[in-house]
Amino acid sequence: xxxxxxxxxxxxxxxxxxxxxxxxxxxxxxxxxxxxxxxxxxxxxxxxxxxxxxxxxxxxxxxxxxxxxxxxxxxxxxxxxxxxxxxxxxxxxxxxxxxxxxxxxxxxxxxxxxxxxxxxxxxxxxxxxxxxxxxxxxxxxxxxxxxxxxxxxxxxxxxxxxxxxxxxxxxxxxxxxxxxxxxxxxxxxxxxxxxxxxxxxxxxxxxxxxxxxxxxxxxxxxxxxxxxxxxxxxxxxxxxxxxxxxxxxxxxxxxxxxxxxxxxxxxxxxxxxxxxxxxxxxxxxxxx
Numbered sequence: 001x002x003x004x005x006x007x008x009x010x011x012x013x014x015x016x017x018x019x020x021x022x023x024x025x026x027x028x029x030x031x032x033x034x035x036x037x038x039x040x041x042x043x044x045x046x047x048x049x050x051x052x053x054x055x056x057x058x059x060x061x062x063x064x065x066x067x068x069x070x071x072x073x074x075x076x077x078x079x080x081x082x083x084x085x086x087x088x089x090x091x092x093x094x095x096x097x098x099x100x101x102x103x104x105x106x107x108x109x110x111x112x113x114x115x116x117x118x119x120x121x122x123x124x125x126x127x128x129x130x131x132x133x134x135x136x137x138x139x140x141x142x143x144x145x146x147x148x149x150x151x152x153x154x155x156x157x158x159x160x161x162x163x164x165x166x167x168x169x170x171x172x173x174x175x176x177x178x179x180x181x182x183x184x185x186x187x188x189x190x191x192x193x194x195x196x197x198x199x200x201x202x203x204x205x206x207x208x209x210x211x212x213x214x215x216x217x218x219x220x221x222x223x224x225x226x227x228x229x230x231x232x233x234x235x236x237x238x239x240x241x242x243x244x245x246x247x248x249x250x251x252x253x254x255x256x257x258x259x260x261x262x263x264x265x266x267x268x269x270x271x272x273x274x275x276x277x278x279x280x281x282x283x284x285x286x287x288x
Contacts, residue, residue, distance in 0.1 A: 074113020127215030183276030199270030240278035
């Protein structure tokens with residue numbers, strides 16, 4: 001199929017982009033890399049009057065460091081992160097996640113901001129950045145700029161806290177300490193397909209804290225802001241051996257996942273992510 005007729009706009013800067021959507025009286029869809037919107041247009045799942053391509057806006061391609069935070073512009077591509085053009089302040093996690101997204105052709109065009117704004121439950125950045133405790137920068141012409149925690153930004157499947165006159169401008173990723181360990185595992189039928197289950201964890205047992213995420217659950221990711229209850233109440237160097245699968249299963253059941261087979265798959269994937277993180281800790285101790 002081919003898309004319904006629409007007008008294409010290509011603003012040259014952020015101010016022009018915000019002005020276009022602020023004054024729009026018709027249906028406007030924003031496109032960054034187009035890897036999600038393109039197929040939806042062709043299948044006529046969406047039929048906007050206007051498509052605004054923001055891929056040429058310089059401010060949306062910026063990469064900055066600010067007081068312990070990496071600021072990644074919304075139009076930075078997955079390939080930019082995979083290839084090291086973005087500093088990996090998450091001890092290798094950013095590049096690892098980027099490299100596992102779909103296929104190289106998709107990574108060349110797909111953007112981190114576009115993925116978050118689309119908020120497909122199976123998308124990698126939705127879960128990975130939730131585990132990292134990222135913030136989303138948003139701008140509108142009327143209200144200026146604001147920041148929102150990713151846990152609050154992603155409200156559900158394909159549902160984000162973004163008004164019609166707002167754009168995602170950047171993602172703010174906290175710099176991890178060198179002692180932090182992470183694990184990221186996703187279950188797919190084959191490489192390149194959408195994930196059926198995602199497990200992610202970022203943990204610093206020296207500081208006694210960590211965050212975990214169970215993703216690809218057909219809703220907003222299940223975010224565990226304090227992982228101690230998954231490890232019998234504490235975090236130390238043997239945390240993986242004390243993973244309480246029953247606690248994770250109960251959490252998923254409370255979140256509305258009624259199928260015990262689905263819960264088992266998601267808990268198993270999280271267990272593998274925890275094992276991956278523990279393996280990094282072993283390497284750090286051996287290197288020391």
